Amino acid sequence: MKILVVDDDPNILQLVNIQLSQAGYTVLKAVDGMEALALVEKDIPDLAVVDVMMPKMDGYTLTRELRALADIPVLLLTAKGELEDKEKGFLAGADDYVVKPFEPKELLFRVNAILRRYDKAVDVFIQAGPMTINRQSYEVSVGKKVLLIPLKEFELLSVLASRPNQVFARELLLERVWGFDYEGDEQTLSVHIKRIRDKLATLTEKVTIATVRGVGYKLEVSP
Structure with a gap:
């Protein structure tokens, strides 16, 4: 954006x-x-x-x-x-x-x-390589494979997938998904990222989440 x-x-x-x-x-x-x-x-x-x-x-x-x-x-x-x-x-x-x-x-x-x-963050359908995210049905799919994941994980994946290869700061992700008044620690974000990585691995090898040390995370799409 x-x-x-x-x-x-x-x-x-x-x-x-x-x-x-x-x-x-x-x-x-x-x-x-x-x-x-x-x-x-x-x-x-x-x-x-x-x-x-x-x-x-x-x-x-x-x-x-x-x-x-x-x-x-x-x-x-x-x-x-x-x-x-x-x-x-x-x-x-x-x-x-x-x-x-x-x-x-x-x-x-x-x-x-x-x-x-203004709903500028993401569209209804988000395409990241072979992966499609449907924000109406809350489904993550690659071909005929479909994932249904918990809401916070879905929102987090949606934000990352809205801008493939763009680094999102940890603070920004916490604010976008949990709200600016969130009082928990950043460990919550780390746990959710790990869970999403594990689930993505069962769906496709072409979409991964990379850690950018000292900054945050980015969603990477390989050919």
């Missing part, structure tokens, strides 16, 4: 870029509203993270433009926390906001929550 980040502060732009990139997103960067709109004309993102106070075009105006152009969901970054400013953001069409200074993890939680509401 692609996320457009628009901020005239290079430090904030780089911070958000690093956080989202490490979580597995592709980041498009712009320093003002005009540059952002030029990027969107070439490549429509799944979500935009927009600073409110910018030269040439403020975040409220850019939000209205983005919503009119392609109904792109928007998360506003603002240095102000007053009710009036929040109201202006929501009236402009923003989906949520984060007040500066913010914790990078909070930004990631809110980005994921918006994408989940």
